Amino acid sequence: MVQSNLKFLTLLAREYPTVAKASSEIINLEAILKLPKPTEHFMSDLHGEYEAFTHILNNASGVIRNKVDRVLGDSVSEAQRAEFATLIYYPEKKLPQMKQRQSDLSAFYLQTLYRLIDVCRVVSSKHTRSFVRKRLPEGFEYIIDELLHAHFEDHDKEFYYGRILSSIIDIGRADAFIIALCGLIKRLAVFKLHIVGDLFDRGPRPDIIIDKLMVHHSVDIQWGNHDVAWMGAAAGSPVCIATVINTTLAYNNLEALEDSYGINLRPLAIFAEKIYGNSDVSRFLPKLGRPALPYEREGLLRTARMHKAIAVILAKLEYQVILRNPEFHMGDRALIKFIDFSTGTIELEGKTYPLADAYLPTVDPRARAVLTAEERQVMEKLCQSFSESERLGRHIRFLYAKGSIYRIENGNLMFHGAVPMTEQGTFAVMEFEGRNYSGRALMDYCEARARRGYFAPEGSPERQSGGDFLWYLWCGRSSPLFGRDRMTTFERLFVNNPAVYEEKKDPYYHFMNDEATANAILKEFEVRDPEEGHIINGHVPVRAANGEHPVKANGKIIVIDGGFCRAYHEKTGIAGYTLVFNSHGLSLRAHEPFETTQKAITENRDIVSTVDIFETVQMRLLVGDTDEGRKLKTQIADLKLLLAAYRQGLIKEG
Incomplete structure (x- = not known):
């Protein structure tokens, strides 16, 4: 056994060049194993x-x-x-x-x-x-x-x-x-x-949170669907940029873009005033969680006009992504396609509803996915602003370095959303790029393609494909980070009927109280001792x-x-x-x-x-009961082999 590992042991001997040093490290590691498990x-x-x-x-x-x-x-x-x-x-x-x-x-x-x-x-x-x-x-x-x-x-x-x-x-x-x-x-x-998961959106300063995480001594992150939208935006994906801005304006968190990351929203503001300055944008007023103060009204109206402008642009960009990616199976979510401009209505799942806001002057009924020349200019400037934000880029690189779709540690399986399942309680099978994935393999695929969206060469088809997939992870049907069949943001803005606001949860959530399902998931992810493991959501x-x-x-x-x-x-x-x-x-x-x-x-x-x-x-x-403890035990075993090599004269002490 010692001779078969001689090459490895020779390398290990560089760090522990004497019997005394190797022995001392064994004693140190053995002592660590007996300490209480850290928090x-x-x-x-x-x-x-x-x-x-x-x-x-x-x-x-x-x-x-x-x-x-x-x-x-x-x-x-x-x-x-x-x-x-x-x-x-x-x-x-x-x-x-x-x-x-x-x-x-x-x-x-x-x-x-x-x-x-x-x-x-x-x-x-x-x-x-x-x-x-x-x-x-x-x-x-x-x-x-x-x-x-x-x-x-x-x-x-x-x-x-x-x-x-x-x-x-x-x-x-x-x-x-x-x-x-x-x-x-x-x-x-x-x-x-x-x-x-979910560092971003709704609250005022996600950047301060990430700054603190970046100096933390030991942290890992499981991405949430709000995070991947920002990851796609930092990668230059127009649909993710529009998504991030749409959500930010909905909660009146302009400082999260302008002050935190230096994103210039002025081109969007000028465009919104020109197109929607004299129209009713009350449905697009931001959510404050409190009554608006009198002096805030004009500022909130400006935000509402920007919100409507980006919401329409987003609807077009989503249509483009859905057309490019039939494997997403989201044709019914290209909602701008189902508007009847002659009657001011929209058809949703076979039923017709009046539009609460039918003023859509930038939408060409014959080319609904196409941005106008002015909309293209606005998006080009926004994309440039996102790509030039050094601080946003630094934060997103940190999310990629410390983050993943899921993590397994000390018997705990951590992920943000869901493991997509069928109504029968089995792992849902999904096809992407000509191959079927389910369970853990699906999660691994999602992570690999999400990384492609940021790290593939700029301007390459792989980069665009990865950016589209980051948007899919944000809101796509059966996305493990979203866990619902639809995101009804468009309906809530344009249709005044709560009947169309429902977002059906993935069957995973129906089985959350079923211990057998939890054990099956833990086994699928090869969690050590599934009977003792946990899923943290x-x-x-x-x-x-x-x-x-x-x-x-x-x-x-x-x-x-x-x-x-x-x-x-x-x-x-x-x-x-x-x-x-x-x-x-x-x-x-x-x-x-x-x-x-x-x-x-x-x-x-x-x-x-x-x-x-x-x-x-x-x-x-004790530390010996943890994953880190198992690594330490492996190191101890290696050091004992090194001691044997020293004592047998196979390796000379330094």
Whole structure:
């Protein structure tokens, strides 16, 4: 066995050139295997709600507050513990506020630093000293390492801490040290962050969320249908660009385009004023979630005109995509084709409905998919603006680098939408590019073609095909990211009849409470030990206000979209779910609406969360029980082979 692996072992010997070094690494890895499993944090459907996201990221869905309560205990009042937790969440903003009230600043610094070190010791206890050292803030590595790992059988704690901390205070580094410790606590409290789709749309600043994810120490993303629309837009797909703008205008989130990414909407605004300036655009007024203020009316009307202009352009572009891709089986969704301009009606599924807005001066009944010359100019300028947005490009490359259609880790299968199924509960078979796909193979195909839409050579047929497919993933029938038979945006804008607004869910959702179906999906995706595995979903808000529960199929399926986005709060009754998976098991956290960051800082207002510990383990999970643990065991086996090679003289020590 050693001789057959000699070439590989020779390469491994470059990293561990002696028996002592290989032996030391084996001992280190064996020790890591015995540590408690680190905490994983799951979030979904953030939809640009950056303030609530930032707060839940900072408090780790209550994990950090739990540590604070554990360390400080009942000897410290609830109000003081809340303020101390807020300091950890927002140290740069909270610290100046706390300092203003102090009569003895040195005493305040000492007490705060003692407490932070104690909390830091607790959150670092799940990790090896080597792991913690690699994450220590620059400039404070030696000091924090000493404070976290001091042996108080050899030192008087108060004296030892006091001398070090007093020195930090005396040289004016206390503020920087407090901020550094708070950041370290947050990094160590959560080992890995999983985002189960939909960073974009509805909320005001998805870009701020992505900026924070880009500096997170360990994150992965499962794409949502809103994400792939933006991915297609950044790749230059006209239909995806029109889709993104249409959704953004519908929620009056112009800052998400103009301020965040520098997208120039002026060409669209000028065109919209020219074509629709004197027409009724009341159906296209943006959704505010509140009554419009008098001074807002003219601005909202301008947005509504832009909304109508892009909605008509989008209808034409969608028709073009559907014509190019008969394999999408979406001929009935080229809705502009079914308008009768002579009567001002539209035929939908064999029934005729009057158009609520029949003023469509840019649509040629003889060439309905064709943009006018002015519409083409508008789209060319918009496409150029999207392609030249350096920040958007950087964010989308991050989504491709850290993202995927699905992910399997530690017995959990994560995906945003659905595994397309038939009414009989079997995996739906879909044909693309002359081949049939279903189940996991379908998801793998979708990811490969989505990547083609961004990475294929610009201007190539492959790039256009991939861009069309990104739009299909956004709204296509049986798209695993969309999970419905149709997206009725056009009907809601142009038809005043709720009967045509229904979006039928994929049969997957009908089987969500069936444990056998969940097990079949876990087996299809080769999840280790399907009987113990879970499916973690986003996409469809859980209507907790109506009594719906997010844990389904006897605990096998967990839906963590509880309405993070403000637009959903009224429907769901809460402001989102998050999931925490630590060494003790799985716990679901239901969150009340977040007010503002300012109130969190000034009034120590945390997000009120209800913790539902719905699955615990009999024996505490260790690193050795995780996927990472299995990798470490493989490394240990390889190192033992290397030791054998050294001892047999097959490889010389360096």
